Amino acid sequence: MFYNRSSELDALQAEHNRDQFSLIIIYGRRRVGKTELIKAFCNGKEHLYHLATQDSAKVQQEKLADELATHRDQRVPRLDDWYDVAGYLEETLADGKRLIALDEFPYLVASSDTVLSAFQTLVDSLQGESSSTLILCGSSISVIESEVMGHESPLYGRRTAQIDLQPFSFAGALAVIDYSFEESVRSFAVTGGMPMYLTLFDYNESLKSNILQQPLSKTSILYDEPEFLLRTELRNPSRYMSILEAIANGHTTPNEIAGQTDIGSGPLSGYLQRLRRLRLVDREVPVTAQEKKSKRPLYRIGDEFLRFWFRFVEPNRSGIEQAPGLVLEDRILPELDQFVAATFEDVCREALWELNRTEQLNGTYGAVGRWWYGDQEINLVALDDRTPSALFGECKWTTTPVGIGLVEDLREKVDDVRWKTGERDEEFVLFSRAGFEDGLADQLDSRWSLFDLEAMAAVFKDN
Structure with missing residues (x-):
């Protein structure tokens, strides 16, 4: 089901209603609901939705060209490179008022050094010549922010709107969580505001049962979700894993994290900065202090589910493999309310x-x-x-x-x-x-x- 994105849908509709070409960038962490947002917006409208894959440039070009030709009810033309494909996409967008969404655009970027320049040519050609909407979407925050929207990007300054899609707040999550208010706070402490995590829980079951069937179940995607997230964004996730586990277990100052992980203060600063860019860690200073000048920062996990996983799942993996119910009863439930307090x-x-x-x-x-x-x-x-x-x-x-x-x-x-x-x-x-x-x-x-x-x-x- 689709929940709580009315303001984002209104923003997309306002862009699409313009009499000028719109280039919209949608990005955010995996599982935050970007694809569902695009599909909800496109529902009822004539559109083309294309999901990029991690294939070679040639395969990517062929797939996109084939879908564009089908969309236009044409035979697939001969296209030799990304400039040709972008040109064909340009022709499509220039033909009336169209809506085209390219999901996981960073996979196209990774396939060739020419993709961004080719799309720059496309966008520049459509300015003033089209009233269509092109949506570029991606889960790789680093690629979107640096290579697609950054100062050095060929597409810099060309977007007409952007949506940095965020997890649900607690208020937003209440539209999904169907427990009493007290139990909703506990449940939110486990799932956080990620729509996919929230909707995996069956609220006809108890919270205890949901914990056992989801993060503690080897067949659930939540069982190794944090490792998957880190592997997709980082080349060597092991040190980042140790940092996140240290923070989740209450070591929140740079000195405490360094002592717990045996990572020097210099390298640690870089690791923490990368985790912040990925929205996995937040840096917090006293509200009376200036953000950049404060020498009393604390670090915290930026997502409730990740905090739960690194606090209770990762340290108990061997026990969960053998007896998940015992881990739940002996290790998690006795400490859950202390955990929920944060x-x-x-x-x-x-x-x-x-x-x-x-x-x-x-x-x-x-x-x-x-x-x-x-x-x-x-x-x-x-x-x-x-x-x-x-x-x-x-x-x-x-x-x-x-x-x-x-x-x-x-x-x-x-x-x-x-x-x-x-x-x-x-x-x-x-x-x-x-x-x-x-x-x-x-x-x-x-x-x-x-x-x-x-x-x-x-x-x-x-x-």
Whole structure:
């Protein structure tokens, strides 16, 4: 099924409705739903969809030429190179208002050094001469960003639109996940927002059963999915695997990662940069710090499923091979809620953005993130430079209702946040899985907002 891409479909339709030639680039990680987006957009329209393969240049040329000829109801002309094929594609696009999508375009790029120059000639010739739409799509983020859209690319500056397709947010994933709100948070901690991973789960089954049948099953694509992703993007994935496993197990500073993997700080910086470009790792700094100047970065896995896999599947592969049910019961379920706590922080941050967007907070904030210094940390901090005002919050995925102790602890930590001290307005928010002790709300003033899971579910339901 197809979910939650209305804004992307609207953008594609707006481009296609133009009276000028449109070159649209769609890219993003594998499994994020690029092909489904293209097919949903093309549905009901006369179009040609071509999926490139990892074949030789000659085979690629023949396949594309054959599909173009079929699309035009013609005999296949003689085409000797990519310039000839691009020329035939140009003729097709110039003949009326057409819609053509070339999926996995990086495979064409890899087949010959002349592909990009040939497509440059095609695009330049169609400017002002056609109202057709050409979509180039790819899963290799590095190829699309550097070789197709980069400054040195023959196609640089020629696209009329681009869609960097992202995984679903938690709010978007709720359209797929069919559990209670609490169990939906747990499930999202396992699958993340990748549409393919979300739709592999059977929500008529328990989460426990889905974990056993998907990431812990040797016959499921999720069992070795991260290895597949790394092999398709990297020549030597072993070191990247060790870095991701280190981060997933709580080693988040550069020094900790280096110590865990025995990779020197110099090479490690390059590995981390590559993982960031591939959207597999995020670099995080305190929300009060400047991104480029901060010397206190932390690294985290950029995808919940990858975090789950490197935390629970990769270290237990030998046990899973023999007794997956035992690994689930003894190694995963006892630690699952501790693992989910980090995902709950992200869900709370998303809820905070929604509260901010709908003006349900005292302030209006332009930055939301975490704050830490030494051993002090605040889960949520939101800042508004204009007022100035700041929001401070905590997220608790525990079985014990939150009481006045957390309130007092947060008040103390806020004093250590050196941002607009003495001039800022302050407000506070608490998110709690287990709710709050009786009478807590009566002890707090109007600057405090309390959200249990029922209140959080209402925030996302109204989204």
